[in-house]
Amino acid sequence: MVRREGKDRLEGLQVPGYDIPDEVKGHVVITTLNRLYNWGRRNSIWPMMFGLACCAIEMIATAASRFDLARFGMEVMRPSPRQADVMIVSGTVTKRMMPLIVRLYNQMPLPKYVIAMGACASGGGPFKEGYNVISGVDKYIPVDVYIPGCPPTPEALLYGLMKLQQKIEKQSLKEVYLQKDEYIPEPVLGPDIMDPRDFPLIREYTMKKLEEMRESAVSSEQ
Numbered sequence: 001m002v003r004r005e006g007k008d009r010l011e012g013l014q015v016p017g018y019d020i021p022d023e024v025k026g027h028v029v030i031t032t033l034n035r036l037y038n039w040g041r042r043n044s045i046w047p048m049m050f051g052l053a054c055c056a057i058e059m060i061a062t063a064a065s066r067f068d069l070a071r072f073g074m075e076v077m078r079p080s081p082r083q084a085d086v087m088i089v090s091g092t093v094t095k096r097m098m099p100l101i102v103r104l105y106n107q108m109p110l111p112k113y114v115i116a117m118g119a120c121a122s123g124g125g126p127f128k129e130g131y132n133v134i135s136g137v138d139k140y141i142p143v144d145v146y147i148p149g150c151p152p153t154p155e156a157l158l159y160g161l162m163k164l165q166q167k168i169e170k171q172s173l174k175e176v177y178l179q180k181d182e183y184i185p186e187p188v189l190g191p192d193i194m195d196p197r198d199f200p201l202i203r204e205y206t207m208k209k210l211e212e213m214r215e216s217a218v219s220s221e222q
């Protein structure tokens with residue numbers, strides 16, 4: 001096992017433009033509160049432990065010894081959404097599953113992130129036209145990183161997680177703490193799945209169609 005030198009461990013923490021004498025490099029850094037806060041967050045992202053289909057096997061492989069998520073401080077997969085920072089949607093999202101994903105997302109504390117892993121979670125994948133499949137999880141919850149592929153390799157997932165780290169690094173303390181936790185209404189599963197946010201539109205469309213049917217029935221009687 002390669003031991004990381006002190007200066008490598010502190011990588012990303014030092015504000016550029018300040019010279020630190022060689023003899024104390026690795027022990028002393030000059031930084032800002034934002035940088036320190038984000039450095040801690042990006043190196044301890046806890047993913048929620050759940051998988052939906054074949055992509056989940058690749059996610060499991062990423063956590064195993066060959067790829068080793070622990071290098072990024074992300075190996076602590078949480079079985080509870082209340083302790084998770086990132087939801088990795090790994091697999092085909094069916095209409096039956098979507099309300100539960102939204103419920104889990106709502107239960108995660110802020111700041112929270114979502115990764116759409118694979119073609120299915122990103123856009124429906126090979127089952128896009130299927131009667132039972134959601135064509136992209138971003139129709140219901142906000143997605144931060146999309147990982148293409150069917151299935152994406154563990155390396156691709158690692159790359160996606162590194163992209164998430166870059167996004168976290170750019171956030172400010174103010175931005176993170178002042179964001180509002182917006183409750184997303186759970187989709188309703190009926191003959192088809194419905195998004196409660198679309199109810200006014202659905203109502204308007206239904207009333208219009210009913211009116212048209214009534215008019216055509218009256219004109220056919222005359």
Ligand code: SF4
Pocket residue numbers: 053054055056090091092117118119120121125126149150151152
């Ligand atoms: S993207 Fe491919 S590998 Fe991933 S869940 Fe869909 S079908 Fe399976």
